[in-house]
Amino acid sequence: MTSAFEPTQPDPWMPPQPLPPVRTRTNLWHLFFAGLAGAALVGALWVGLDLAHSGSPSAPGGSSGETFDLRGTFTLNSSGYGYSACGGSGDYSDITTGTAVTVYDAAGTVLSQGALGTGRPDGAGTCVFSLAAPNVPSGEKFYLVEVSHRGRIMVQPEDARAGKVALTLGN
Incomplete structure (x- = not known):
């Protein structure tokens, strides 16, 4: 049972207590492989877009360069x-x-x-x-x-x- 003198909610006049620090650990290998995967994805998109446009007729304005x-x-x-x-x-x-x-x-x-x-x-x-x-x-x-x-x-x-x-x- 709760007494009338025991607070059930935090006292609004009391400053909040800081949370304990969370320790995170980043594995450098994870960062390396994530960067490598991102670079591979960008390269694949670049090659794919280049191949997609290589067979298309030239755009208005002569973008083919001829x-x-x-x-x-x-x-x-x-x-x-x-x-x-x-x-x-x-x-x-x-x-x-x-x-x-x-x-x-x-x-x-x-x-x-x-x-x-x-x-x-x-x-x-x-x-x-x-x-x-x-x-x-x-x-x-x-x-x-x-x-x-x-x-x-x-x-x-x-x-x-x-x-x-x-x-x-x-x-």
Whole structure:
């Protein structure tokens, strides 16, 4: 039986008694093998992920690392150039040797920048320029090619890689 003077719960005015220290013993071999197992697991995951991605098609943006030089022609149907020089005049004065050629991916990210080469006359009022943009990343579903500020034209990857890009401006 409990007396009314014996406390059944700890006295709230008394500070708590510290617990006796717990002695733990860590075996160094356990730590060594746990570290070795962790390193083996990380290595296995790394190799597994690398093998999983090695057979997959390249991701957008050409993550495979392969590149190619986009080549083709740009035909300007205009008038006003002399027989010794080939280039645009009037509304087409921005089209000449060295005019910027920009290649974009579907999202509008610039992939490469090149230029028009020397143009050659090809009939009355027509000038044909070589077109080139180096180191275009492979693996895109399509490419958008823009000469100067004249708008982006969609080009299929097969044509881009084969040098069969043929763009035209003017009537």
